[in-house]
Amino acid sequence: MSKILVVDDEPDISELISLHMMREGHECLCITNGLEVMPSALNEQPDLIVLDLMLPGLDGLSSFKRLRADSRTRSIPVIMLTAKTQTTDRINGLELGADDYLTKPFSPRELALRITAILRRTKKVTHVSEVKTGEFLLDRKNMKFFYKGQPIDLTTTEFKLLAVLMENTAAVHTRAELLREVWGYSDDVATRTLDTHIKRLREKLGDAGKHVVTVRGTGYQFSMEAPAVAVAA
Template sequence: MSKILIVEDESDIADLISMHLTREGHEVSCIGNGLQVLPAAIEQQPELIVLDLMLPGMDGIQVFKRLRADTRTATIPVIILTAKSQVTDKITGLELGADDYLTKPFSPRELYLRISAILRRVKKVTHVSEIQRGRFMLDRKNLKLYLDGTPLDLTTIEFKLLTTLMENDSAVHSRADLLRDVWGYNSDVATRTLDTHIKRLREKLGSAGDHIVTIRGTGFQFQTELAASQPA
């Protein structure tokens, strides 16, 4: 059983989602105002948040930014719900680090399957406690990265992306493989999003971002030991 927070101001949709997830054995709570989300997430510590982008009080994008900016909620996986007219917001949410999205109207069964896929990936990430590669140490149990012994805050997606690259260091990962392994789906939007996440991950790593190498025309590679021609 997992704790799931539903953020949806349309009560009929919230009730429908809650009914299906409760039937599958999850513990569900619902909120309909954007201003209430961060305090509730801090208090409840859900394992996943389903976040509608059209909310009273504070829109979903601002809510998402607040969740990611607070260390107590930064790593909670988030699925965003959008209307067809909110394509720009959907792209923004994915680029900011949302784990997945669904466009209304959607099937409660599809939402359940996507939630299950994300929860499985999170549990898989935490199965082996640590990955050590040179200057990098990933604490998979607590979803933390240590660079030269100093902790760095990563979003859930950034952590999964780095984990995938580090698990098979020196292997070249195609964009299609990373989209499948990290996000669990493939789309034109996700291709752009992948490049954005790689860019932001490198920025967070500073000079150590050079360990994530772009293989032109193919994808990306994590190099524990940098080639002599590359800056350290």
């Protein structure tokens, strides 16, 4: 679980971001005033900050400069978020060293994907050689998968797909995320490839295939207990 600090004075925006971050398995902290940025960053040491530029107390750019000026917060990744659409604002933020930039209105899914990409790039999200969940064991080093101690023969693509799902069982993985992580697609292209592989994966898992659940309108999740919002396809 990564800790995300959201700085935005619009409660609806903060709540929306928090909801999606928690669905992705992250812890989310929210503040509304630019003067709270440095104290919160020092006390909480978040893994990433989503920072609105239009803030009361102290504007986002000034808050960002303070973060970068202090050695204790300098390395925290920052995504700037603002209603401004002028190119100069985007350039100013990136020139100051922001890791990414989004303008309002924005897609919560896109924000979540950008956060995941930044966390991986900064090694805040790591892959372990073995992933064990209940009676499932995924051995990344040897590309082997076991259920109740018995090996299950998976193709390379099926293995990669299952690895992404099992690495964070708290997260609901979007179709776009899975297509990018497993197949390298840059967009949420219209393809049945993902659905076909999910179906084959469930067939190979047999009764245990119920743990690969479909979340309507979003994507897939590996869950030991199917959540109320998810149903097996």
